[in-house]
Amino acid sequence: MKKIYSDLRSGILLFVISLLMYFVLIPAQISVKAGKNLAADFFPKLMVIVFGLCGLLLAATSAYDLYRHREQATKERAEGAWKTDYKVFLPHVIFLVSAIVYLVLLQHLGFVLSSIPFLIFLLWHFGSPSWGKNLVIAVVYVPIVYLIFSYGFRIRFPMGPLGF
């Protein structure tokens, strides 16, 4: 049942996104010159139509499935089984937010200075409990990656206050 509810939500969301894309995003983001045959917005519009119709179909088939199993659905709805427990995604959100913060800091602090503390945090976040071990791993690993890519492949990393 959880899957059916998830599909219903996904289908509706995709259909709404396709409408927004067709009527708002495409006209705003693609300039079409008058008189052009099969203009630049032809293919994106075609894809958005396919995408929207599939979303609608997904929502419709899920709604039909819910109708077929309406007794079970009513029972589960009363028990709240259709709800998604968003708390389980907290580690993912923390990871993604910390990654964005890290990428912003990377531009100001440089690769080594920003990556070492971030890696220590990440190791802990993924379940490595010993801060001492995590520190050693980060202090050894980050400079090795830096040396390989900056000297081996001549990549210019953002320069921090220390010059690396």
Place this chain on the structure above:
Amino acid sequence: MSLILETLAGFFSIQVVFALLVGVAVGIIGGGLPGISPSMTIALLLPISLYLPTTVAIALMMGAYQGAMFGGSVSAILINTPGTASAAATTLDGYKMALNGQAGKALLMALYASCTGGIIGTVILLAMAKPLSAVTLKFGPPEYFGLMLLSLALIAGISGRSLLKGVISASIGLLFATVGMDPIYGSKRFTFGNINLGDGIQTLSIFIGLFALAEVLSQLSKGKTELYQKPNTLTVNDKLSFAEYWSQKYNMVISGVMGALIGVLPGIGGSTACFVAYAEAQRRSKYPEKFGTGIIDGVAAPEAANNAVCGGALVPMLTLGIPGDVVTAILVGALIAHGIKPGPLLFIDDIGSVYKVYIALMLSVVALLIIGRLGIPVFSKIVKLRKAVLLPLIFIICVVGTYSTRANVFDTMMMVGFGALGFILNKNGFPIPPMVIAFVIGSQLETSLRQSLLLSNNSPVIFFTRPLSCVLIIGAVVFAAFMVRRNRKMAMKEVVVINDAGEEEVL
């Protein structure tokens, strides 16, 4: 002939040999670690390959491809967890052999069978690629559109249980492919005024985000305790005799040919090949009842088949420009980045690059033999690495890999965004491979569709008045219908249970 020799000579340099060996070693490690797929390994190697000369880069990627296909068997045999889907059948007898104190024998059999399969795959590639490319030379825009449609039809084969979700995933990939410059009139599309999007979305941000980061995120769902667990492995100290290897010669050749031919068909892939080969070996065996109890026949068949898939999968990739699976989709990206455009014209304009791929694939088998033979004790230890340590290290490589293409943090931000998108889609049952394949072929599909319609004053009849295009479009419809039927059959055989975490799990 002189060109072949000239190309071959280019492979006898320290850098190329080193790249082959490193590629194989990284491939084995990537394939051997459960949760690190071959596509993820090759996606992570892609940014490095961009800084290498073409021959060295091809050697690195082909080595990794062969290595990853074998690598899956290491964890399959030692910890009963296939490192790749292609090694799933190897667990059936491989792990039982390891439990019986024959882990070394199973690993060596897997290695030698992989090498034999690799050679057979290369031979099939050599035999099929040139004739097929000669046919595709007659293609114009409508035929190219038919061809692209055929490759989209393969999405039906890799969409799992829901074709609808596969089509949605593919249309998202096609929409991402439209970002940047319009291929016909040159107008900007979906750039949001950002110059970083002027050339479209960087392929690496998509590949690494959707394969590597999405996988890191999905592993995070397992929880800290499970990620910190160290897998228990069995000891490796016994050997395989030549007589034992030789006793499997027919088994390996038949399985290899089957694997290579299955590999040629887009969308089928290594996991099907290894199970088909396993079932066929059991059917032909004089002692079928012993399969599943720990016999080398049950290791030789799937391993020969899954490495033979490498050569087979390169046939549609090189001749038609169609990536048959996600690994070849990434390889297409790598070749294009090096100025090599897979497709029928490659055999006319740049045959030297075709020879490079052939030779690299052949030599990667030799490299696999050397690295595999010397490295089995080391790889056996690596599969014991804790994911809690491994996954953060991989994320740093993801960051460096995407940053390195244009020395641009924007691409890295995009990679994080695609990782999150891949994770969300995966969680809701939307398959990722169709999106990636659609992204890779998107630009060509749009160009051929619009060119064809412009040629015919917007009449779609042009696709049905040209015989080749008509055959390809009908083929696409038939192929999609066949795949839908197969997926339905598979879905009917599946049993859905609720696991301890309260989530639905397919048995």
